[in-house]
Amino acid sequence: MTVKREEILDALSRLKVLGDRDPVSADLIRALSVSPEGAVRFVLEAATAEDAAKLEAQRGAVQQVVEAIPGVTSATVGVSAPMPASGAAQPKGNTPPPDLKIGGHAKPHQGGPAKVPGIDKVIVVGSGKGGVGKSTVSANLAVALARAGRKVGLLDADIYGPSQPRMMGVTKRAASPDGKVIEPSHAHGVTMMSIGLMLDEGQAVAWRGPMLMGALQQLLGQVNWGELDVLIVDLPPGTGDIQISLGQRTQVDGAVVVSTPQDVALIDARRAIDMFAKFKTPVLGLIENMTTYICPNCGHEAHLFGHGGVEEEARKIGVPFLGGLPLALEVREAGDSGRPVAAGDGPVAGAYAVLARSLIDSGVV
Numbered sequence: 001m002t003v004k005r006e007e008i009l010d011a012l013s014r015l016k017v018l019g020d021r022d023p024v025s026a027d028l029i030r031a032l033s034v035s036p037e038g039a040v041r042f043v044l045e046a047a048t049a050e051d052a053a054k055l056e057a058q059r060g061a062v063q064q065v066v067e068a069i070p071g072v073t074s075a076t077v078g079v080s081a082p083m084p085a086s087g088a089a090q091p092k093g094n095t096p097p098p099d100l101k102i103g104g105h106a107k108p109h110q111g112g113p114a115k116v117p118g119i120d121k122v123i124v125v126g127s128g129k130g131g132v133g134k135s136t137v138s139a140n141l142a143v144a145l146a147r148a149g150r151k152v153g154l155l156d157a158d159i160y161g162p163s164q165p166r167m168m169g170v171t172k173r174a175a176s177p178d179g180k181v182i183e184p185s186h187a188h189g190v191t192m193m194s195i196g197l198m199l200d201e202g203q204a205v206a207w208r209g210p211m212l213m214g215a216l217q218q219l220l221g222q223v224n225w226g227e228l229d230v231l232i233v234d235l236p237p238g239t240g241d242i243q244i245s246l247g248q249r250t251q252v253d254g255a256v257v258v259s260t261p262q263d264v265a266l267i268d269a270r271r272a273i274d275m276f277a278k279f280k281t282p283v284l285g286l287i288e289n290m291t292t293y294i295c296p297n298c299g300h301e302a303h304l305f306g307h308g309g310v311e312e313e314a315r316k317i318g319v320p321f322l323g324g325l326p327l328a329l330e331v332r333e334a335g336d337s338g339r340p341v342a343a344g345d346g347p348v349a350g351a352y353a354v355l356a357r358s359l360i361d362s363g364v365v
């Protein structure tokens, strides 16, 4: 029995948190993911440290409501609080800082955003909301760029729901023979590392801003990336701590924002673009995922969600439109099997090859 996101959101919308607000219309739900086996994970994102403490107290009750939904096998709920402004005291959490058993914790940061040694360009892939295909696009774009001859790294920074190990077919846990340098994995011509390969399932969801920063810093600075032309970073959805921490600490050369043609996804995408602008990260453009539907039986192509909305939005807000990628069963099947569709042949692989070529030709990577 497959549980739908809508069923979970529906159950959550009948809850009351922080007084009498329902967590869905109060826009507190982040990174909602449902595994094919029915494991549900999401984060309640609080606007203030006080709200975070209140939500923390209600976390168990929220979890129970989700676990009671037929088909749900487990529910993991995290609470995240905003990062303190630099120089401010760090919040006291109940959860200890991440012990990745590899290397140390976040080092104090001085100065502006810094370049990652050995990596020519860092490109982040973001989205305003979850489930629009950001991880799928990150994996396939990385593979397409590698097929086009670039030295490519893929960093899964989606700390609340890391999906790159599954999509890239990597299960080997991260190893650090000397306790300092973390050895990455290699798959489909791409050097990759995921927070999911360093943690036990569910471990990260309770982390707060400063803890997330420590984990991200380790992934960027201690992984033996080697010399790369480009590192693609798969961000968590939305505009949370990871995005802020990355923007403050790391020189990011460009951001790609993934959206679907639906209006609501577009509104969220605009928010993500505003956030990148705040950190002076150049927005390379918008990608419309699930732009058309390709029938697996007859190959017929249809517009399910309307078409051209993202392109129009890109024009309105003055950012480039990078192209559309079809909704196709083979994309999901490829992602689930650990061999991204861009590693094969066919129309979707072709669309990714075109996308990679346009980024190369425009000098971005």
Ligand SMILES: Nc1ncnc2c1ncn2[C@@H]1O[C@H](COP(=O)(O)OP(=O)(O)OP(=O)(O)O)[C@@H](O)[C@H]1O
Pocket (backbone or CB within 6 Å): 031, 032, 033, 127, 129, 130, 131, 132, 133, 134, 135, 136, 137, 158, 161, 163, 236, 237, 289, 290, 325, 326, 327, 328, 329, 331, 332, 333, 335, 336
């Ligand atoms: N173009 C597509 N055609 C068919 N299925 C797709 C397509 N893009 C994504 N999917 C499927 O939709 C689901 C969500 O995609 P994905 O995990 O990439 O989204 P996300 O935006 O990274 O979500 P999250 O909020 O979990 O980070 C996955 O099962 C994926 O295989």
